[in-house]
Amino acid sequence: MNEAGAWTDERVELLKKLWSDGLSASQIAAELGNVTRNAVIGKVHRLGLSGRAKSAAQPAAPRNAAPRKAPTRSPSHPMASPVAHATRGANALAPNFAPEAEVEAAPLPSDDVVIPFSERVTIMDLREYMCRWPMGDPTSPDFRFCGARSQTGLPYCAHHSRIAYQPAADRRRDRSKARA
DNA sequence: CCCTGATTCGC
């Protein structure tokens, strides 16, 4: 039998299909099984795919110096960073709320379900990786955000992303496997 | 915090 992680024609075909289908490398890797997302990406590049739904070509990112073997992990902090703490507070809490931009399912207070209180955060505790799903009136003093881990590139967590965008054909984010 | 694809390079 073929090796589990071997790129047979079958697997390559599936790879092409899924890649052109818009699935992410990790998703494809999970689907194929016994391969990492890096393997998928590597194969994609070798096949000449890459950049499926992106610009024809990136602005030639000067990716110089990338010694993955002898990384300069020793003198990493000769001086460290001079406290790059940019206090971004004190900004106006402009209620520039877009009730209906493209989100028909307005954030009703009724969907507090499945959202534990402990997860809720104020704008003060809101981090970049936290879900910004508004809960309650922005004008209300007890206005809170979901605060759960937000999805990549999205301002909301997985749960609220689904509600917000209501994809015509939802992609099953099956990351249940392939996770050492 | 997590994820994304892109790239390099030892194997």
Next chain:
DNA sequence: GCGAATCAGG
């Protein structure tokens, strides 16, 4: 050819 390590961006 392969893919881990690494990078850079979101």
